[in-house]
Amino acid sequence: MSIVRWSPACDLATFPPDVLNIQREINRMFNAFFRNEPEEESLATAAWNPAVDITEHDDEYVVKVELPGVNKDEVKIVMQENMLTIRGEKKQEKESKGSNYHRVERSYGTFQRSFTLPSTVKGEKIGASFKDGVLSISLPKAEEAKRKEIEVKVK
Amino acid sequence: MNNDEVVVRREHATQPPVAEEQYRVPAADVYETSEAFVLMLDLPGAMRESISLTLESGEMRVKADVKPLHRQEGTLLFNEMQGAGFFRAFSIGDGIDTGNVEARFEQGVLTVKLFKSEDVKPREIYIN
Numbered sequence: 001m002s003i004v005r006w007s008p009a010c011d012l013a014t015f016p017p018d019v020l021n022i023q024r025e026i027n028r029m030f031n032a033f034f035r036n037e038p039e040e041e042s043l044a045t046a047a048w049n050p051a052v053d054i055t056e057h058d059d060e061y062v063v064k065v066e067l068p069g070v071n072k073d074e075v076k077i078v079m080q081e082n083m084l085t086i087r088g089e090k091k092q093e094k095e096s097k098g099s100n101y102h103r104v105e106r107s108y109g110t111f112q113r114s115f116t117l118p119s120t121v122k123g124e125k126i127g128a129s130f131k132d133g134v135l136s137i138s139l140p141k142a143e144e145a146k147r148k149e150i151e152v153k154v155k
Numbered sequence: 156m157n158n159d160e161v162v163v164r165r166e167h168a169t170q171p172p173v174a175e176e177q178y179r180v181p182a183a184d185v186y187e188t189s190e191a192f193v194l195m196l197d198l199p200g201a202m203r204e205s206i207s208l209t210l211e212s213g214e215m216r217v218k219a220d221v222k223p224l225h226r227q228e229g230t231l232l233f234n235e236m237q238g239a240g241f242f243r244a245f246s247i248g249d250g251i252d253t254g255n256v257e258a259r260f261e262q263g264v265l266t267v268k269l270f271k272s273e274d275v276k277p278r279e280i281y282i283n
Contacts, residue, residue, distance in 0.1 A: 052235050057230075062226075062229065066263075068197040068263035069197065069262050071262070100188075105184060106183070106195065118165050132200055132203070132222075133199035
């Protein structure tokens with residue numbers, strides 16, 4: 001006899017459908033497909049892919065990764081030439097082992113994302129902070145890559 | 156979508172998503188122990204002060220706002236994160252002691268423990 005009757009329709013009815021998100025996802029998939037990137041054979045198999053945002057400022061790149069519930073020590077950030085790799089593992093909480101699961105939607109296990117940035121960065125000055133499940137990596141651009149204003153005098 | 160390596164190019168810069176009143180649905184794990192029902196919700200980037208958890212008429216609602224993702228003046232080169240806040244409602248049946256709910260927010264995960272009311276907890280019945 002179940003104590004809480006789980007009805008799939010029940011909580012579906014009480015939030016707005018995020019149709020817009022599906023639209024955005026499809027747009028993104030189309031854009032990625034038509035970019036003519038050579039498909040690389042994936043040597044590493046990851047269980048899940050965290051969402052990433054990359055912004056460019058005049059003097060640095062900022063990479064944000066959504067890693068809720070991941071321990072700081074379980075994340076490894078590696079920079080090789082222009083390629084940034086973030087990998088790690090999200091472990092299942094000990095206290096929940098052996099419990100009766102009604103629903104599992106969150107992702108667990110290993111993750112890995114790699115990005116080749118448009119220009120070179122100062123490897124030794126890369127900084128990272130992790131707050132409330134969002135990892136923020138700041139990558140200062142190498143001197144020659146910074147956008148500088150050069151005034152050109154017309155004779 | 157499993158790109159193992161993504162080449163990020165400036166010409167693919169996009170507009171950031173408009174958050175405003177849109178909400179996204181946080182992923183939730185629900186499990187049951189002999190003492191309680193436990194819900195774990197992924198709320199990455201949520202502002203602790205903005206998290207609201209209400210229990211009313213058999214429904215539990217979770218709502219949270221997120222911090223603005225990026226500094227205004229940057230160019231968004233790669234965008235997967237949604238700037239929207241979180242909202243989700245769960246129906247809670249009988250058997251929950253609504254006065255006994257614990258919640259904590261750590262590393263972007265909201266853990267809610269709904270303790271079962273005494274009469275529904277498993278009880279050993281001894282046979283004479």
